[in-house]
Amino acid sequence: MLKAKFDLMPESAPSLRSHILVSNHEMRPLAAGALYWEAEDTLLVADLHLDLEKGAAFAALGMLLPPYDTRTTLERLHKVIRAVTPSRVVALGDSFHRSHLAESLAEDDLAMLIRLQQGREWYWICGNHDPHLPTWIGGRVCTTLTICGVTLRDEPSQNGSAREIAGHLHPMARIARRGSVIRRRCFATDGNRLIMPAFGAYAGGLNVLDEAFGSLFLRNRLEAWMMGRADVYPVLGSLLLPD
Amino acid sequence: MKRSFPVCAIISGLIERRHPGQEKTGRQMTVSSDLIYHALRQNEPDHILLRAAFADAATGLIDVGRLNQFLQRIRGRIRHIALSQVSPLAVPVMLEIGRESVPGEASETLLREAAEELIAEALSGHAQGKV
Numbered sequence: 001m002l003k004a005k006f007d008l009m010p011e012s013a014p015s016l017r018s019h020i021l022v023s024n025h026e027m028r029p030l031a032a033g034a035l036y037w038e039a040e041d042t043l044l045v046a047d048l049h050l051d052l053e054k055g056a057a058f059a060a061l062g063m064l065l066p067p068y069d070t071r072t073t074l075e076r077l078h079k080v081i082r083a084v085t086p087s088r089v090v091a092l093g094d095s096f097h098r099s100h101l102a103e104s105l106a107e108d109d110l111a112m113l114i115r116l117q118q119g120r121e122w123y124w125i126c127g128n129h130d131p132h133l134p135t136w137i138g139g140r141v142c143t144t145l146t147i148c149g150v151t152l153r154d155e156p157s158q159n160g161s162a163r164e165i166a167g168h169l170h171p172m173a174r175i176a177r178r179g180s181v182i183r184r185r186c187f188a189t190d191g192n193r194l195i196m197p198a199f200g201a202y203a204g205g206l207n208v209l210d211e212a213f214g215s216l217f218l219r220n221r222l223e224a225w226m227m228g229r230a231d232v233y234p235v236l237g238s239l240l241l242p243d
Numbered sequence: 244m245k246r247s248f249p250v251c252a253i254i255s256g257l258i259e260r261r262h263p264g265q266e267k268t269g270r271q272m273t274v275s276s277d278l279i280y281h282a283l284r285q286n287e288p289d290h291i292l293l294r295a296a297f298a299d300a301a302t303g304l305i306d307v308g309r310l311n312q313f314l315q316r317i318r319g320r321i322r323h324i325a326l327s328q329v330s331p332l333a334v335p336v337m338l339e340i341g342r343e344s345v346p347g348e349a350s351e352t353l354l355r356e357a358a359e360e361l362i363a364e365a366l367s368g369h370a371q372g373k374v
Contacts, residue, residue: 017362068286177353184354202278223361228351233358 023163043086046167049200092167093127093154127154172205173224187225190217247299249276
């Protein structure tokens, strides 16, 4: 019945898709850079790079940046969680820039982090930056987590047909239109694998066409969901440009 | 202000200007002055770089000081007349309209256009029975 109704209205304008299919599960990418898996009421974020104010760390290398990234990232996370109110949050690795520096997390930042965890399940997946996490940051720590056959991990596996959601690579996509170039963080997917953009405020990015992404995606099915201000825009892989 | 900030950030040595041909090293962090601008606006609105950017903005695109003096000088001596056509002296101003782009909105539109191409391809694939 419903199908017939659609067939009767072929002239209705197609709207932007709002879901990414990963192994046939619908995921909703949010403009803030998080992914919401409605059916599981689960919010995914990747590469928070909290703590160790990157500013402070880079200052040691001669790059001086204002040291507010932890607070900025936490506030953005708070906003997303308040809007979505998921019953489960999974942080896909590299949540902290360095394991041992999780201890230097400012007191009010830690308090905020603990507050965000209240009333929901919270999982930290370990990444290369944070292989050992202290227990007092709350939540459960694991190396990978599998939900409905989809594996959540930090670094994508080399298995070509893996159904997984990973982070770690900080994908960015670049397109040119009408003489202007747009480079944005993106969700990169081919329908089996999805790589999340970095959520951390100062995190840099890597072009999806970079060789580091190698054979992670089936090229003819690659889509980059580019982050706009209020929307996420799915862009064909064939429109993407290298840096 | 946002536009004059990058110049201040470069002069202060906060960010480096990238020259053509300069190779990026593998782990180099790309710092956008935008990020720094927002971080400072949010957390240290009185930061010296923001004050410098403000001072630059006040004399860059439009000289706020001179405008102020001008408005004081002509105060009470202005006649407001709605013209039915563009006056000759207004022509340069009219020509400037549309020259200034609002970056945010423009790129959102371009992104939407790119996304529509994906829809178009999906639909054409459908028409040919490929889906």
